[in-house]
Amino acid sequence: MEGLEVFENLAELVMLALVPYVLASQGTMIAGRTGIFNVAQEGIMLVGASIGFLAAFLLGSLWYGLLIAALAGGLFGLILAYFTATLKMDQFVIGLALFFTGLGFSTLAFKVVVGVTLQPPLIPTLQAVPIPLLHRIPILGPILFEQNVLVYFSIILSLLLYYFLFHTRRGLELRAVGENPKAADSLGVPVARLQYATTIFGSMLMGLAGAYLPMVYSSTFTEGIVQGRGWLAIALTFFGGWRPDFIFLGALFFAAVEVLALRVQVAGGILPYQFLLTLPYITTILVMIFAFRWARVPAFLGMNYDREQRSL
Amino acid sequence: MSEVAHTSHVRDRTELLIRNLIPYLIAVLASFAAAGVFIAIMGFDVLAAYETILLTSFSSANGFVQTLLKFVPLLLQALAFTVPLAAGKFNIGGEGQLIVGAIGTAAVGIMLADLPAIVLLPMALGAGIVFGALWAAIPAWLLYRFGINEILTTVLMNFVAFSLIDFVATEIWRDPAAGHPTTVPIGAGAQLPLLLSNPRLHIGVVVALLIALAVYVFTDRTTAGYEMIATGANPRAARVFGISVKRMFSFSLILGGAIAGLSGAIEVAGPHRRLIEGLQSNFLLLGIIIGLIAKGNHKAVPFVAFFIAVLEVGASATQRSLGVPGEMIFIIEALILLFILFSDVVRRR
């Protein structure tokens, strides 16, 4: 029975680790589906983590933390959308600029509010909310139905996004914008409005993804809290072929690697721990070799659409 | 060319230069103004803060040398970003390349510590360059062979490098006397000669400036440099007209990696004389900011790098003397960048 318990234990941890990947990657995907390639994930997640932590700490509720982190993320999304969809500036350059801004701002906000201290304030962690009856199913119950709300949210979000993108008119329009914005525009699809909506919504998800980290793992904010998860989320988006369903499955894999690297490290022995720490990054690089073969990327990803650009 | 035409040409040039500088001035002023509001809200003396930020570098010999020492890695990191950028590739891996370059220099400097400087110094610096280039060669190869986006791979390689330096500094050549993961010192022969001994200024400044000059000559005067710029301007068209763009992409990334590796080598052989975990500081981000503010123009990069070095040195002084958080300067730099980008749009209309 011990093997089973270990498995259950690991599976629960994987579900916990899944959340930031799913949120940040679905956020990347949905904006990418309208042609906006957001590369500021790491910065937005840092802001989410910092602002989310501070709001939760100052206002005394994790809910406020999540809400404000999402709003802060949304603000970054708005700036990205304005500079790219409206001003038609290079998406990578603006994305990188927002990444720095997020990086600097997250630490600055924390220092301004908390000050430099060796004993940072702590916030409570998100508690598991068991779903009545379902959580009593053997094995699957604790893994799937005895988790915190953001785990449930990640699952439902992925399902909804899948349905929305592939089974609704709005979803069809949204995908058309990322494939051929001029065609969409010529039929009256509001290109810029959809780009704003997806970029803001996607960045809100990234803000949430960031806020999740102090609320589940560290109870406080540190500069290294995101640890490249934002960049990994971009890789995951390619791995998942820019589809909500595969992104969710891919996130399971990414989360499993993260949990495994941590577990083996705690168990100690076999390899220097530094090598285990590199596992998620190296795995991701290897996985990319596969992902770039099969991913069908939105045709207009990373490019700006300008209606009056003449020579095409 | 006739004398008259020549002078009018010169006047045009000066005019153009001034017209190009104005948006920069406005951007700097606007950023300082915006950040000033914030500093005032936090309850600090804005004017005193700005005075310290801008003048620390020029008010003492020590301040100026500190600025130059900061200038070296910033300039090299900026070039490590802008060289691939000329080919249209984003190298966000300068940090990892710096670290691995530093490891290379430290390894040679420690293992061959007894060799004379004339042999050891070139070997140590060379090792840094080669290690940095090899570290960048991995993303370059992945891009060449599988078409994998270089932004991702270069960034991820940074995280791998963090573990690598930790391993080297704690397991291989650990200095037991140091509290922080640090290696034993490199041999005297691997240390960069000094230009000044008090305050200490090593010749890395000269090396970095020579590299900047070489990069400028390469991109603006040579055939291969033209091909790199053509690749960046439109890879598809460059390919149709006979330029091997895949090779050019990889080459540009490896060249960037070599420059970043050199920046790591100089940090080890110059100011630190050993490998210290965290010696990369925030050079990568500042390098990218410098590259973007200079819009990839290799004539402008050294000047922007110097300006940012002044701000950075000034900001740490401000934190020490007035208690204004050092991260503030980061916001100012990001704002300058945003305003510069914004001025492009304004000009386009």
Next chain:
Amino acid sequence: MDTILEMRGVRKSFGDVVALKDVSLAVNRREIHGLLGGNGAGKTTLMNILYGLYEPDAGEIVVDGKAIEIDSPRDAITHGIGMVHQHFLQVDSFTVTENVVLGSSVENPFALNLEQAAQRIEELSRQFGLEVPPDAVVGALSMGVRQRVEILKALYRGVDILILDEPTTNLTPQQVEDLFRSLRVMVEKGLSVIFITHKLREVLAACDRVSVLRHGQKVLTVDREEVTPEALVQAMVGDELDVEESLLFSDRSDTLAGRARTQAVAHPLVSVDALSVVADEGHVLLDNCTFDICDGEIFGVAGIAGNGQQVLAEALMGLKPVSSGKIAIAGESVTDCETRELLAMGVSYVPENRLSDGFLPRANVAQNLILGMQRRPPYSRGLFLDWKQVFAEAQTLIRRFNIKTQGPEEMGANLSGGNIQRVMLARAFAHPSRFLIVHNPTQGLDIPSAEFVYSLLLERKKEGAATLLISEDEDELFLLCDRIAVIYQGEIVGILERAEFDPYQLGKMMTGVRAGE
């Protein structure tokens, strides 16, 4: 007369370039109104304004007697205006039905409901004689079918005014006739059609009235019955061009024969033997093509766009790996040569898609002009480029090819489409080349510039150089070529000698019917 649409005093400039100067246009109900003019005359710009894609600087639009505001295609559709673009605006990865319904208003945007739409599309297809497979993915369809999809998109929205921008570009003569029949059906059912074209023949065959644009100004509007072809030609070109002397409007049987037809030397310069290109997925792009091009010959390749023309050009230029077969130039095998080597051998190339395949928008004009030549004297001295020389040459080329720019230092992105094309041509014609591959060389050029290109091509011929002219404009091919190969789905269906040139024969072959069948 019952006017459905009026545009009054429309003005539009792009940067410093004035595209339309006070253009007024009136279209009657239930007529096919031709909008005739050379490239760059402003026809498409005017219609893009009507369709809400461009914002006019001045002017008003009146539909059904009411002045209306059109800020976006959505507004245009609301006011019953539909447009079929020359370059189809379709999402390749979507099905026909998905493309047609895209953006149309629905009761519930959070459902899909495509079955009903598919039915409606089938109904419309029957009604107007525009057959399409509703469930097929658009990217896999032929140009002719995609054209119909494009028209159905407008009809599905119940438009009153339908604009067609150069709709015959991708059609064979037979398909053009079908299209004209469908247009008649539309007019009979109450629609009004605006038909943009630069081909006189089409206006004469299809339209009830004609408006002619030249240099962004409307020159005249007349009933087709009341005008002679000569008068229309003169209106199109103004007095800039002597129509009598023009190559473009010459009757090919006499004028050209004397001027251009020199005897092709029997010795072939370029020989292509059983050339095939197969894509990675196994799709055959070029199938067993065999032909020779002689010194002093202009060898044409005709076909509907997308039948392998670009693959052929790219295989010859070393850009697409050859799967089997041989290419030789002057007896020397170049099958596996890299592009760089071919350029060095004196092969030059004007790609079809000038913006993506030939131009550097973020480099200046001088840098653009030396692309592909950068390793050759006089531009390069070993490792270094001689910028002085480059700029001096650039000045000469700008003058000779009439490139409208502020100078060699101007950024490429500022140039207009026609001037970009001139840069492409200057690059290809600036230095002597033994073998030139040109793909749609006159696209986007106004009539005098097209004339200039034709004279350059004939000049080459006189000098005994070989040219491969790939074109979707059959008039151009008939005018210039010694022989024309017809390509269909990557296969050469047949090669016509000059004596056999005939539009209907060519049209049949373009749909895959072999010569003599």
